[in-house]
Amino acid sequence: MDALPEFQLLRPRTLGEALAARTAHPGSQLIGGGTDLLVNIRRGIVAPPVLLDMTGVSELTQISADEQRLEIGASATLVDVAAHPGVVTNYPTVAQAAHGVAGPTQRNMGTVGGNLCLDTRCIFYNQSTWWRAANNHCLKTTGDVCYVAPKSHGVCFATFSGDLAPALLVLGAQIDLAGPGGRRTLPLADFYIGHARHDTASGDGKNYLALAPDEIVIAVRAKHTPRLRSGYDKIRIRRSIEYPVAGVAVALTRDDDALADLRVAFTGTNPRPVLLEGTAALCGSPLDERVLAGLDALVRDQIMAMKTTFTPGHYRRRVAGVLARRLVARLWAQGSEIRDQGSGLATA
Numbered sequence: 104m105d106a107l108p109e110f111q112l113l114r115p116r117t118l119g120e121a122l123a124a125r126t127a128h129p130g131s132q133l134i135g136g137g138t139d140l141l142v143n144i145r146r147g148i149v150a151p152p153v154l155l156d157m158t159g160v161s162e163l164t165q166i167s168a169d170e171q172r173l174e175i176g177a178s179a180t181l182v183d184v185a186a187h188p189g190v191v192t193n194y195p196t197v198a199q200a201a202h203g204v205a206g207p208t209q210r211n212m213g214t215v216g217g218n219l220c221l222d223t224r225c226i227f228y229n230q231s232t233w234w235r236a237a238n239n240h241c242l243k244t245t246g247d248v249c250y251v252a253p254k255s256h257g258v259c260f261a262t263f264s265g266d267l268a269p270a271l272l273v274l275g276a277q278i279d280l281a282g283p284g285g286r287r288t289l290p291l292a293d294f295y296i297g298h299a300r301h302d303t304a305s306g307d308g309k310n311y312l313a314l315a316p317d318e319i320v321i322a323v324r325a326k327h328t329p330r331l332r333s334g335y336d337k338i339r340i341r342r343s344i345e346y347p348v349a350g351v352a353v354a355l356t357r358d359d360d361a362l363a364d365l366r367v368a369f370t371g372t373n374p375r376p377v378l379l380e381g382t383a384a385l386c387g388s389p390l391d392e393r394v395l396a397g398l399d400a401l402v403r404d405q406i407m408a409m410k411t412t413f414t415p416g417h418y419r420r421r422v423a424g425v426l427a428r429r430l431v432a433r434l435w436a437q438g439s440e441i442r443d444q445g446s447g448l449a450t451a
């Protein structure tokens with residue numbers, strides 16, 4: 104195992120102190136629980152001279168979740184989010200996603216800010232220094248080739264694997280950022296820019312967040328939608344502790360026999376969490392095979408899983424589609440009879 108390099112650790116107590124420290128140390132990096140960042144430092148992937156520990160900024164640890172709104176500070180821990188009664192009752196997809204992250208140790212330490220800003224992952228990147236040097240590095244670090252897609256023309260396809268983002272995306276969440284110039288708020292969907300397209304200057308697996316170098320994530324917020332049913336599910340190699348092979352969040356509204364609203368978002372597939380486009384066209388009728396086939400088609404079109412993990416990309420895409428189908432069917436049937444037993448829409 105590689106030794107940790109030298110770094111200075113600063114522990115701001117207020118957001119003002121954190122912003123001042125960020126300005127005073129332009130090469131610094133924020134650290135939440137360090138459950139991902141410290142691994143990357145140990146592997147020589149990044150070597151920030153100064154770490155700003157955000158866990159002591161108590162004003163960012165607040166969680167409020169009632170029948171009006173959800174607001175979670177960036178320094179709240181995953182274990183607190185997963186166990187918060189207001190989150191469990193009113194925003195179950197968020198509680199389930201937080202509970203599904205890694206194992207108990209990481210959830211005790213890991214923060215919402217760290218999870219939302221989680222670095223993208225790839226089998227050619229999450230390796231030791233000597234491994235990457237032996238393979239001449241790839242373009243996410245200091246090399247000039249993508250080994251996953253050698254003809255990528257400078258685009259990196261490293262995968263976003265955070266569990267919270269899709270759960271918050273289906274709630275239409277917004278994210279609050281603070282920097283030396285003040286605060287700003289973005290739709291969470293716009294925070295993730297890893298579209299990995301060749302034809303635009305949009306981001307990719309290397310440049311995946313709309314976060315300026317001196318900005319800090321301070322909170323994430325969502326409005327409550329009455330009657331919205333939501334949930335989260337994922338598949339991973341080891342159920343006890345592992346990044347998702349694929350994860351899916353679903354939120355839907357059922358009006359009697361009609362699907363009135365459907366939102367589906369994925370993680371573990373693309374260089375960004377993907378809020379599926381086009382689901383509104385599937386609404387208006389009961390949940391039947393037409394709707395599920397339409398959902399499959401949207402997944403095939405928008406989920407772009409590449410060979411960035413040991414699990415083949417085409418398998419991750421299939422897993423994503425199956426998870427989505429099952430979760431949609433389960434939420435549709437929640438609290439009511441399954442009317443069409445012959446349609447294959449049994450609860451999972």
Ligand SMILES: Cc1cc2nc3c(=O)[nH]c(=O)nc-3n(C[C@H](O)[C@H](O)[C@H](O)COP(=O)(O)OP(=O)(O)OC[C@H]3O[C@@H](n4cnc5c(N)ncnc54)[C@H](O)[C@@H]3O)c2cc1C
Binds near residue numbers: 136138
């Ligand atoms: C074995 C193992 C399994 C794992 N499995 C999962 C999994 O299943 N699902 C999952 O989602 N994650 C998983 N993780 C990753 C990690 O544990 C979680 O994502 C965790 O929530 C990260 O939060 P953290 O506070 O520890 O982030 P850190 O490691 O502290 O930071 C992560 C990134 O966020 C940045 N950051 C932190 N706070 C802020 C802020 N306020 N504003 C802006 N940037 C910030 C850091 O600079 C860094 O780039 C796993 C990790 C391990 C080691």
Ligand code: SF4
Binds near residue numbers: 241242249251
């Ligand atoms: S997708 Fe390509 S450029 Fe990105 S980390 Fe993997 S090998 Fe490197």
